[in-house]
Amino acid sequence: MTQTIRLTAAQAMVRWLSLQQAEDGSRFIEGVWAIFGHGNVAGLGEALHAHRDALPTWRGQNEQTMAHIAVAYAKASGRRKAMAVTSSIGPGATNMVTAAAVAHVNRLPVLFIPGDVFANRAPDPVLQQIEDFDDGTVSANDCFRPVVRYFDRISRPEHLLTALPRALRVMTDPANCGPVCLAFCQDTQAEAYDYPVEFFTPRVWHIRRPEPDARELAEAVAAIRAAKRPLIVSGGGVLYSGAEATLLDFARAHNIPLVETQAGKGAVDWEEPLHFGSPGVTGTGCGNKLAAESDLVIGVGTRFQDFTTGSWTVFSAPGRKLLSINIHGYDAAKRAAQPLVADAKVALERISAALDGHRFADPDFKARADWFALTDGIFSQPSGNELPSDAQIVGAVGRVADKNSLVMSASGSMPGVLHVLWRAAQGGYHMEYGFSCMGYEIAGAMGIKMARPAREVICLLGDGSWMMANSELATAVMMGVPITVVLVDNRGFGCINRLQKATGGAPFNNLLDDAFHVNQMALDFVSMARGLGAHAVKAASLVELEAELVKARSASVPTVIVIDADPLPGTGAGGTWWDVAVPEVSDRPGVNEARKGYEQGIKAQWLVN
Ligand SMILES: Cc1ncc(C[n+]2csc(CCOP(=O)(O)OP(=O)(O)O)c2C)c(N)n1
Numbered sequence: 013m014t015q016t017i018r019l020t021a022a023q024a025m026v027r028w029l030s031l032q033q034a035e036d037g038s039r040f041i042e043g044v045w046a047i048f049g050h051g052n053v054a055g056l057g058e059a060l061h062a063h064r065d066a067l068p069t070w071r072g073q074n075e076q077t078m079a080h081i082a083v084a085y086a087k088a089s090g091r092r093k094a095m096a097v098t099s100s101i102g103p104g105a106t107n108m109v110t111a112a113a114v115a116h117v118n119r120l121p122v123l124f125i126p127g128d129v130f131a132n133r134a135p136d137p138v139l140q141q142i143e144d145f146d147d148g149t150v151s152a153n154d155c156f157r158p159v160v161r162y163f164d165r166i167s168r169p170e171h172l173l174t175a176l177p178r179a180l181r182v183m184t185d186p187a188n189c190g191p192v193c194l195a196f197c198q199d200t201q202a203e204a205y206d207y208p209v210e211f212f213t214p215r216v217w218h219i220r221r222p223e224p225d226a227r228e229l230a231e232a233v234a235a236i237r238a239a240k241r242p243l244i245v246s247g248g249g250v251l252y253s254g255a256e257a258t259l260l261d262f263a264r265a266h267n268i269p270l271v272e273t274q275a276g277k278g279a280v281d282w283e284e285p286l287h288f289g290s291p292g293v294t295g296t297g298c299g300n301k302l303a304a305e306s307d308l309v310i311g312v313g314t315r316f317q318d319f320t321t322g323s324w325t326v327f328s329a330p331g332r333k334l335l336s337i338n339i340h341g342y343d344a345a346k347r348a349a350q351p352l353v354a355d356a357k358v359a360l361e362r363i364s365a366a367l368d369g370h371r372f373a374d375p376d377f378k379a380r381a382d383w384f385a386l387t388d389g390i391f392s393q394p395s396g397n398e399l400p401s402d403a404q405i406v407g408a409v410g411r412v413a414d415k416n417s418l419v420m421s422a423s424g425s426m427p428g429v430l431h432v433l434w435r436a437a438q439g440g441y442h443m444e445y446g447f448s449c450m451g452y453e454i455a456g457a458m459g460i461k462m463a464r465p466a467r468e469v470i471c472l473l474g475d476g477s478w479m480m481a482n483s484e485l486a487t488a489v490m491m492g493v494p495i496t497v498v499l500v501d502n503r504g505f506g507c508i509n510r511l512q513k514a515t516g517g518a519p520f521n522n523l524l525d526d527a528f529h530v531n532q533m534a535l536d537f538v539s540m541a542r543g544l545g546a547h548a549v550k551a552a553s554l555v556e557l558e559a560e561l562v563k564a565r566s567a568s569v570p571t572v573i574v575i576d577a578d579p580l581p582g583t584g585a586g587g588t589w590w591d592v593a594v595p596e597v598s599d600r601p602g603v604n605e606a607r608k609g610y611e612q613g614i615k616a617q618w619l620v621n
Pocket residue numbers: 423424425426447448449450451473474475476477478500502504505506507508
């Protein structure tokens with residue numbers, strides 16, 4: 013007879029989660045972020061309290077940013093570990109939908125456990141129930157469906173027997189990896205059931221490494237052998253496969269230069285001579301030059317999104333081949349690429365063995381040296397205005413950073429500036445650029461520091477993103493997670509203002525001065541940060557910024573360094589066209605002028621699918 017143990021569904025869920033292990037033997041779900049409400053406090057809250065030694069619970073300030081911590085933690089852990097996030101029903105749950113989308117786009121594992129309406133429908137409508145007039149099965153949690161890889165509604169205690177293993181299967185599946193939503197009906201959380209004892213046997217979740225198909229492998233090798241000037245585009249999949257060293261060996265063995273996407277940056281240290289920086293809209297001059305001259309682009313673990321590909325102008329040329337090594341057929345087949353579906357590490361090892369020492373001619377090392385000379389100049393040049401440019405600020409951070417520093421950002425000007433200009437040490441870069449979600453930065457920096465406590469984590473963000481979400485800084489203070497925040501204050505949405513001008517628009521509703529106001533904002537970021545418990549200072553110059561960064565290194569509380577910046581200068585070098593649709597008719601001559609440029613741009617796109 014099966015031995016059973018009588019537990020509520022919430023108790024069973026928490027007990028089961030605490031027993032799931034990552035490959036290194038630690039808990040796969042490191043802990044649970046929780047904001048309680050009536051939808052989860054009595055059921056899940058009680059169970060989390062009972063298991064708090066086996067599975068810690070942490071309290072954040074906002075469900076979305078709390079989940080951003082989890083997203084960043086999973087990314088910084090190379091998807092080998094994750095966190096869970098629970099909310100009440102209604103607003104707490106829908107607050108998490110944006111974060112679920114961030115996890116989904118970036119293919120990162122996060123377990124979302126929103127409370128749900130009563131399965132027995134006795135209190136109908138319960139507080140915060142949305143009430144669909146035409147569909148009795150719909151709740152606010154159905155918003156999660158398009159932004160998670162697995163959705164389930166736990167409306168009976170025994171549903172956990174199938175739902176929980178499915179959840180972990182998805183979170184540890186390298187091809188289908190993504191967030192999971194287990195919407196947990198409030199009454200079901202509290203309902204008891206006789207669970208089989210074996211259900212609670214500890215389990216290690218291994219991440220598989222699929223081998224390539226023999227024919228696809230042979231064709232990939234043949235394509236590389238036939239090429240004259242191949243270029244590797246290294247994406248986030250390289251990091252998730254743990255293929256960093258293999259990629260470097262591969263590039264060196266065959267003398268193939270590489271560029272890194274936003275998600276892939278930091279796989280290889282920037283000082284490696286074969287590292288030509290980045291491709292596309294935020295590409296280095298030498299990287300985009302290589303792309304233009306290459307006859308074979310070898311994507312490794314990349315989604316080929318529009319920034320990477322310059323909206324399909326960078327890799328466009330008749331006769332240029334695209335080879336896409338990817339763990340998922342969906343990505344491998346994009347843009348008529350020749351697919352090689354496999355784990356990145358395994359694929360590179362197999363291809364390298366088959367290439368048998370085949371080497372290509374040297375890439376244009378002079379173009380690489382010229383690029384670094386050019387950017388040295390950009391870093392050291394005064395902007396010509398009173399305030400420093402974003403590029404100069406990045407230059408100053410770079411002068412202080414060492415091989416242990418990790419810079420991170422997500423939105424605003426910084427992703428572009430950092431992608432093109434930051435000289436990343438191996439493992440020293442974290443950019444959320446799948447969703448480029450404002451409000452990710454502070455929470456994200458905290459999640460990275462929790463995953464990589466030995467690393468110095470430097471978060472660069474704009475005043476706009478700070479204003480959207482800064483409250484998890486108080487959580488970082490509370491939990492003793494010392495991150496360094498560089499808050500670049502250019503008084504508004506600088507990058508969108510520049511984009512607006514570039515598309516012929518009038519400066520409108522982006523910079524604070526261009527927005528409707530009765531009283532102009534005078535924001536005191538230093539006081540705000542101090543009010544949240546952080547150490548905060550204003551740097552009056554780049555020299556002061558550098559000095560404060562050094563001091564922050566030994567701080568045990570988070571540090572916020574505020575610096576005023578000029579909103580107008582762009583990056584100053586690199587880049588390429590980006591498809592942002594400009595109006596076809598307008599009364600503004602500037603728009604009509606920009607439209608002409610746009611029409612030229614779209615002609616250069618390579619739209620073969
Ligand atoms: C949640 C969210 N809303 C809107 C956007 C669109 N957006 C991208 S950058 C940006 C402005 C960012 O301003 P700030 O953080 O001050 O950075 P800056 O561009 O000034 O450097 C906006 C509105 C976004 N990426 N995310």
